[in-house]
Amino acid sequence: xxxxxxxxxxxxxxxxxxxxxxxxxxxxxxxxxxxxxxxxxxxxxxxxxxxxxxxxxxxxxxxxxxxxxxxxxxxxxxxxxxxxxxxxxxxxxxxxxxxxxxxxxxxxxxxxxx
Amino acid sequence: xxxxxxxxxxxxxxxxxxxxxxxxxxxxxxxxxxxxxxxxxxxxxxxxxxxxxxxxxxxxxxxxxxxxxxxxxxxxxxxxxxxxxxxxxxxxxxxxxxxxxxxxxxxxxx
Numbered sequence: 283x284x285x286x287x288x289x290x291x292x293x294x295x296x297x298x299x300x301x302x303x304x305x306x307x308x309x310x311x312x313x314x315x316x317x318x319x320x321x322x323x324x325x326x327x328x329x330x331x332x333x334x335x336x337x338x339x340x341x342x343x344x345x346x347x348x349x350x351x352x353x354x355x356x357x358x359x360x361x362x363x364x365x366x367x368x369x370x371x372x373x374x375x376x377x378x379x380x381x382x383x384x385x386x387x388x389x390x391x392x393x394x395x396x
Numbered sequence: 397x398x399x400x401x402x403x404x405x406x407x408x409x410x411x412x413x414x415x416x417x418x419x420x421x422x423x424x425x426x427x428x429x430x431x432x433x434x435x436x437x438x439x440x441x442x443x444x445x446x447x448x449x450x451x452x453x454x455x456x457x458x459x460x461x462x463x464x465x466x467x468x469x470x471x472x473x474x475x476x477x478x479x480x481x482x483x484x485x486x487x488x489x490x491x492x493x494x495x496x497x498x499x500x501x502x503x504x505x506x
Contacts, residue, residue, distance in 0.1 A: 291436075316494055325486060325497040326439075372439065374495070383427065384495060388438035 284309045286375050288387035295363050296395050303358040303390045305347075305373030315356040316374040316384065317347055326372060332356065343367070365396045399423065402487050402498035409477040409505045417472040417501050419487030427490045428470040429454075430462060432483040433500075439486070445470055477505045 287306045295301060307313065317329040330341025337349040347358045356373060373387040400421045409415055419428065429444040431454075441454030445464040459481060461473045470489075474481060482505045487498040 314492075318495070325499045326488075326495070327497070328494050331494055383429070383441075383444060384490070386439045388436075 284375060284385045286373055286385050286387040288371075288373055288390050290390045291388070292391050292393070294393045294395065297365055298362045299394075301358070301360040301363045301367070301392070303371055303373075303392070305356045305358065305387060307354050307356070307373075307375040307385075309354075309375065314376045315347070315349060316376070317341065317345070317356075317358050318372045318374060318386075320370045320372065320389075322369065329358070329371070363392075363394050365394050368392060368394045399496050400487055400489055400498040402485075402501050404501060405499065406502050407504070409474075409503065411477060411479060411505060413477050414473065414475050415477065415503075416474075417485055417487070417503075419470045419472070419498055420468055421470075421489040421496070422468065423489060423491070423496065424467070425489035425491050425496075426467070428464065429488045429490070429495075430460070430470065430472045431486045431488065432456065433486060434483050442472065442485075477503075479505045481505050 285308045289304050315332040318326040319329045320326045330339050332339045332349045340346045345360050349356050370389045370391045372389045374384040376384040403418045426447045430442040431439045440456045442460050443462040445451050448467040451462045463471045485501045488495045
């Protein structure tokens with residue numbers, strides 16, 4: 283069965299620090315990959331997605347993610363975080379097998395100190 | 397374009413009471429989902445639907461029922477609420493492009 287692992291459950295950074303959140307998935311075939319963000323008290327919103335092509339994907343608010351097929355990873359990065367990036371981040375995987383049902387990781391809670 | 401709308405946003409129930417959460421989407425998506433979100437446990441899929449008139453169980457279906465009588469609506473029912481069902485419930489719909497989530501319902505069962 284497919285699964286998604288986010289090993290960092292809680293991350294605390296100071297403003298201007300660089301961010302990298304890990305995401306690993308278990309599925310041997312072609313996958314679509316997503317990162318969602320949930321700001322405090324809000325619903326999940328799409329940050330970025332990878333379907334095919336350039337493995338370095340740029341999303342909103344300066345976030346990017348790199349798909350490394352050999353490592354089954356899709357790590358999220360941002361060069362310089364801001365206090366407003368405080369949120370919970372979810373990685374998700376979909377294997378395009380005729381279903382649009384995704385598997386979500388358990389989330390990484392990021393706190394950025396001003 | 398409203399996307400996914402959930403009602404109500406907040407609700408307090410007494411143990412044993414029943415209620416229905418409504419989810420409506422205007423994007424003509426076939427797939428719809430109900431998740432619950434609890435601290436430290438991420439999103440857990442309760443039930444989902446792959447089209448009008450269909451439903452299927454997710455990871456944590458016990459104590460919940462769903463119906464998809466119309467393509468745009470997906471209802472989540474609690475027949476006899478229990479304190480363990482205190483949670484934030486999110487509805488979502490999806491296409492190939494990804495998921496769109498509703499704003500959530502915070503349910504407290506006392």
